[in-house]
Amino acid sequence: MLDAKSQGTPAAGFRQSLKAITRLIDRMATPILPTLLVALLGSATINVPAAHADDSVAAGSGQPDAEGIRFFESKIRPVLIESCYDCHSEDEQESDLRVDTLEGMLTGGLAGASVVPGKPKSSLMLTAILYHDSDLRMPPDEKLSDSQIADVTRWIEMGAPHPDSANVKPIKRRGDIDIELGRKHWAFQPPVKVDPPRVAAASTADSGSGSQSDRSRNPIDAFILSRLEKEGLQRVAAADKATLIRRATFDLIGLPPTPAEIEAFIADDSPDAFRHVVDRLLASPHYGERWGRHWLDIARYADSNGLDENVAHGNAWRYRDYVVNALNNDKPYDEFVVEQLAGDLLDSGTDVALKNERLIATGYLVLGPKVLAEPDQAKMEMDIIDEQLDTIGRSIMGLTIGCARCHTHKFDPISHHDYYGLAGIFKSTHTMDSYKTVAKWHETAIETPEDVARREAHEQRVAAQQKLIAERVADATAKLDPAPAAETKPEEVEKLFPAETLTALKELRDELKKIQDAAPEMPMAMGVVEGTVADTSVHLRGSHLTLGDVVPRRFPEVLADDNQSPLPAEQSGRLEFARWLTSGTHPLTARVMVNRIWRGHFGKGIVTTVDNFGVQGNAPSHPELLDWLAVRFVEEGWSIKAMHRMIMLSETYQTSSTFDAHNNDVDPGNQFYWRYNLRRLEAEAIRDGLLAVSGTLDRTTGGNIMQYKTREYIFNHTSEDKSEYVTSRRSIYVPVIRNHLYDMFQLFDYTDASVLTGDRNTSTIAPQALFMMNSELIDELTFAIADRLLQIDTDLPTRINRLYLESYGRPASPEELSSATAFLSQFQTMVAKRSDKMDPQRLAWQAFCQSVVSSNEFVYLR
Incomplete structure (x- = not known):
């Protein structure tokens, strides 16, 4: 290929020219002989690639005549030799493409077939030489002449006649798929509900938390324990009740349990105590807010467009509320x-x-x-x-x-x-x-009958005012003497009215504008x-x-x-x-969703690549369990709440996070669920938990708090930044502005709203700790916690225990009580010595509250 890159020096140009000439000589025997044969015999049989459901290549013309071969040899091959062979021939095939053979052009390279006989618009070669696609321009350094492009176009239209046509046999094209082989992939086969296995070993988990001691009563445990036995693992003991209710409450509603809820659960010795907790949480209006956020992650929800024109999705909140309500209602x-x-x-x-x-x-x-x-x-x-x-x-x-x-x-x-x-x-x-x-x-438009009535009433007011103005104009016009000519423009006619008439008309029109400006805004929804x-x-x-x-x-x-x-x-x-x-027979839909629910409770899915069940995704750790859950999901009417209940009432879910050295040696990643994995709370749960403990959380559900109207420009180089994140509403209602995400959300691994994310990352970085230590938000909230505790008319240990209950879901230990008491006393003394203008007790409690909510125990579930 003689191109701009090879023309830098005379020597380089000579070498490339010699190379091109040598190739031409090497190939001359091949084109000349078929041409002579065609001239003598009149025709030749052409075998082109067979049609296929995945083809980009159409059938050729069948029998090229001598003129077609001559056209290729005189018009096309020289262009290919000069401009293409250097990179796409026997010696080198960039992008796996050869154009020195007909088979190479029909088969194509990584981008697909280069030539589709009879279809110029379907031929990548023509796209490349026309420079229509900025990513596919050939030759790369200089476009072919218009006449050369016209010749290539005509050649393809002729059916791409070529001397090799008689030798080209049906070929298997890149991208051909063996459907039957593909259907053997586990995820493309219908789930089968096998009977849960029988397990011989005894469980180490006790039933003190309200779990079932008979493992066969929850099939999840049978599948999990069977695999543990096979791997030589022993499940650790059950979580204590205080730990369990905190885990369950954050899991289902994204908020900490109240001291009263904790005490009630601990005092309930009935076998169904935990079931009652789960049912209460599933019935909470905050359940939809928590699990709605999980769905919004994969629906790539955002309140602005992002990218080049970051304009407001002013009505996106309606979709968010739809999701919350659908989950609350167990749609x-x-x-x-x-x-x-x-x-x-x-x-x-x-x-x-x-x-x-x-x-x-x-x-x-x-x-x-x-x-x-x-x-x-x-x-x-x-x-x-x-x-x-x-x-x-x-x-x-x-x-x-x-x-x-x-x-x-x-x-x-x-x-x-x-x-x-x-x-x-x-x-x-x-x-x-x-x-x-x-x-x-x-x-x-999503108008209700009431909305329609308001709109029609407004339209009637506008029409009535317009009629009144028209009548006043007509009356004033009729009184003009002499009468204006018929062709006189209305605005010219009005100039002839008396001053008092003009004043009256102005008042009527001002009133019309007020009426029009007061038009009721009809509800709209993206869709x-x-x-x-x-x-x-x-x-x-x-x-x-x-x-x-x-x-x-x-x-x-x-x-x-x-x-x-x-x-x-x-x-x-x-x-x-x-x-x-959603037919119930689709092999993926139910599997994918139950895997997402499982991931929401355990921090990882049975298939850990929750968004990819394809060949490159990970195989399920417990395939029979996944299938059992998928079939059960459909059998129970696709109820998400029923699936929550099934999972959470298992001993597997209620297991503690206790470390076991032997188990860890065998299964360091806890792939087989011998314990519950420690999990850090998501950004929203951390923020909402802080608001709840401080007593400042606004639990109002639904609605819109964004300051922008639909399609209004959001923070960029030409517009005002009206993004507002100072709110005590739950985090699901905080606007999600693409390109300008709330700082705290970014810091704690919030989803990228531009793409779906079914499996958020969890990072541990220094700025997270610094945020908990130094941010204005933490200062404000910990002062609020301190003020609320100080308002309680009780003794110091009771206040400390209440803070621990609200923050960690458990009372303080004797050692923690002692340390906290000493800290508060010493801090107050220090502040009193330094200033008489500050409240030593308030500052001491704020510092203490900040140390409690900044700890790992606050931001982790165990």
Whole structure:
């Protein structure tokens, strides 16, 4: 290849020229002989790659004539030799691509087939030489001439005639998928509910916390203990009741238990004591706030767009409240999924509230970040569809479907065509009202009958005022003498009115403006509706500039029946897709969700890669348990609360976090659950726990506290920063501003709101400790704790014990009482000596409270 890089010196140019000439001589025998044979015999049989469901390559023209071969030899091969062979031939194949053979061009490289005979628009070679794709420009240093590009285009249109056609046999293309082999992956096989195993060994866990002493009564324990026995492990003792209620309360509502709740549980000696605790917590309105946050992590919830145009998602909070309420009401998970994917397509009858709830649910498809100033509107549309598919794939199916946008999935049996079969469903969905800069996502009116009545009443007031103004103008016009000419403009006519008439009109119009400005704001929600229904072409390399076959809207072959029914021609297929996912027979949907619930209670999933059940994901540590839970989940009506109850009433959940040296030697990662893992609280639980202990927590549920209106610009180089995080509301209600996240959330490993995150990281870094020691928030809250304790009319030990109960879920030990008493006394003495303007007792208690809530015991569950 003679290019700009080789022209730096005469010697380099000579070497490259010599190399190109040598190659041409080497290849001359091959092209000349077929050409002569074609001229003599008139035709030759061409064997091109066989058609395949995952092909980007179409069939060729069948029989090239002599003219076609001559065209290739005179117009195309010289261009390939001069501009392409240096990097894409026998000696070197950048990106695994060869263009010195027909087979190489048809097979293609890492990016896919280079030439699709008869289809220039589907041929990556043409995309590359046209420089349409900024990431694929060949030759890289200098574009071919217009005439050369025209020749390549014509050659492909002719069917890509080539001397090698007779020698090219059907080939297996990159990305071909063996569906039957793919279906053997464990996650793509339907879950099977086997009988729980019988366990011979005795449990070391006692039943003092209210757990079942007969392990067979909770199948989870049978599966776990069976594996422990197999590995030679012994489960440690059960957690004490104080530890257990703190663990359960944070797990289910994200707040610490109150002293009264702790004392009541400890005093309850009944076998169902812990069951009563679990039921009480599941019935709390704060349960939905806690577990709603888990779902919002994987729904990539945010109150702003982020990326280039960080504008406000002013109505995103409605989706957040939908999630909270759905979980509080134990909405079956299958309904929960269907509403978010296709709520607008469900028949809600005359139930306006249900209809609006389902419209709000589809906000799930709109919440992702978007490049709203993308000049290429077709690219923006496909980027948004890709983001939707990636979110649905990983959140609901545990599959990285988005990897198949540019090519067949490298690891999972998901083809390029599978991807665009799904993409057609969402291309047929109306997500955006406009792709013109700045693009606008769709919002749907969610009016109630009362809202409609208010709007209509306002419209009537406006109309009445406009009628009054028109009557006054008409009356004044009629009194003019002489009458104005018919062609006189209205504003010119009014200039002829008497001063008192003009004054009256001004007053009427001012009143009209006041009425118009007082228009009631109708509720809107981010969401989707049906769009123009159409199937989508395969985008070679993921680019809309190079299109392959049109793929009927459908589901991935490896997961669907061999004979899929076609999706309705008049609808996108979202509803059918949602129902397919939640049919109860889909191998992934129930598994993925029960694994997420398990992860929420144990800090890790049975499948630790909670967002990836594909070939590159981790295998389940207890596959039979996972399947048993998945089938049970469906059998119990997809009840999330029932799954919580099943897990939390197991001895496995109620085990202590006690260390055991032997077990640790055998299973240092606690893969088999011989103890409960210590877990640090998430950022929200730390903040909410501090607010609760300080007595300043505002437990109001739902609603919006963000200062921005829909599509208003948020903090950037040209706009005012109105982000407000000073609130005593629970953390789930704190605005999630992409590109400008609340500092405390960032510090304690909050999710990246631009992508779904089903498994947050937990870091331990110095700034976390410094925040607890020095931040204004901690100062304010620990003063509030101190003030509240000092207001209690009781003795010092009682106050100290109350602080420990509220913070750690247990009373202070005798040693802690002694140390705390000494600290408070010495601190007060020190402050009194230094200043007579400060309250020594208040400062001493604030310092003591800060030391308590800054400790590991406050921020960890054990």
